[in-house]
Amino acid sequence: MTIGKVHFVGAGPGDAGLITVKGQRAIEKADVIIYDMLLNSKLLEAASLDCELIYCGKTPYSNGIKQSDINALLVSKALEGREVIRLKGGDPAVFGRVVEEAESLEANGISFEIIPGVTSGIAASIYAGVPVTHRNLGRFYAMLTGHGEGLQDIDWKGLVDSIDMMAFYMGAGNLPDICKNLIGHGKPGKTPVLVIRWGTYGRQVTVEGTLDDIAERAREGPLLNPAIILVGEAISLREKLQWFEKKPLFGQQFLVARTGTAKSSLAEGLQELGGDVLEFPKWMSASVKMEESQLLSFLSYERILFISPESIHGFLDSLTEYAIDFRRISSELYVVSSKSKKVLQKRGLSAKLKSEMPETGRLLVIGDRDKNQIDSDYGDADYAQSIEKFVDERFLEILPRMLAEKAVDTVLFSNRHSVDMLMEYTRKANVDSEELLKHASIGVIGKSTGNRVEDYGFSVDMMPEDPSVQGLVALIVNGRFLGSD
Structure with missing residues (x-):
């Protein structure tokens, strides 16, 4: 049997549009995709119908699947003669354990390629309005692990003396220790710090402070991983360079009920305005x-x-x-x-x-x-x-994970059929549709759609007089609900 090949693909930090063209093409051709938690599941929609999707997500708060098991899985799938994608959040070579995984392939005579991705230390920073380098405020930039195991290996004195802007990955749980070490080795306590969670997503959250007070500010959130911690004077430019967080729908999460395979102009419009959008169910x-x-x-x-x-x-x-x-x-x-x-x-x-x-x-x-x-x-x-x-029932198991990351603010229906489909397939995905909808605003296009929502016992909050996508988006942006002035 012919041995397959493995492509390590950087999925980027969250915004699905940040994946590279080469990475997108690799996904489209894959027989198997083994993917992490820290990526936008929308990228998986480019996979072919017969592609096997395997989730192997890990978080700092849950061990999940062992790294040795992931290595073995990559080897076994490639030995079956299949084209395998190891889809990793950000860039696979930046704290992505690509070395261990590639070494296991090399030891078994399996060829591989590594397709870089946009790392969150750069992308999340500029989505929060912070350049990682600046001619006057920061010529030297460093990316560091924020994990407890890695902190003890950092040359804190050398870091403080030579680096202007620092990005600590996955360090939210160790933020007090990071600040203590930087201050203890000479970094002024008034140095600006920015913590970014879910960077480049519409649900991006930022907390700004200084080395003296950021740990307490972040604790009030609470701000957990996945997060990037930025330390440096260039953070002071954020007030001028913020662009993403100024979008009118930034911070809002929408669920658009789907009935077909065509691109949703409703979903695209909401994303363009800064919203975080889930589309469900996924159709083929x-x-x-x-x-x-x-x-x-x-x-x-x-x-x-x-x-x-x-x-x-x-x-x-x-x-x-x-x-x-x-x-x-x-x-x-x-x-x-x-x-x-x-x-x-x-x-x-x-x-x-x-x-x-x-x-x-x-x-x-x-x-x-x-x-x-x-x-x-x-x-x-x-x-x-x-x-x-x-x-496409491969996506049913993904929905509960997506809903666990952030509660849906608004559920949108474009026609009667979309109401029935959401009700049917949330049930199949083991999601309580009643719990989902009673805590969200509901928007519809057309009276017939609104009537169908009411048939299920829910109230409609938004229904444009002009039954169109543009009309519904305008209502959402203006915050106009039924019964309001």
């Missing part, structure tokens, strides 16, 4: 086989209505498979959403919204699920399914 899709004669018969309909972007992709891909020219479509095309309209426009086809559709003429409805699962009643219309969607 597969084309439904259509015969050429069936496709050709569709072209005789006066009206064709697509109920989702995925249904459009499935239909047009089938036309392409049989080399049927799109220009042969003489039907009037209609869509349920503006997102679907844009999909057709990108293919050079024009469409109108369902609300503009006349009642006369033979109608074909093309959907992405079985006809008996469609909410709307299309009367005597014919129905065809162009694509099959299904929930």
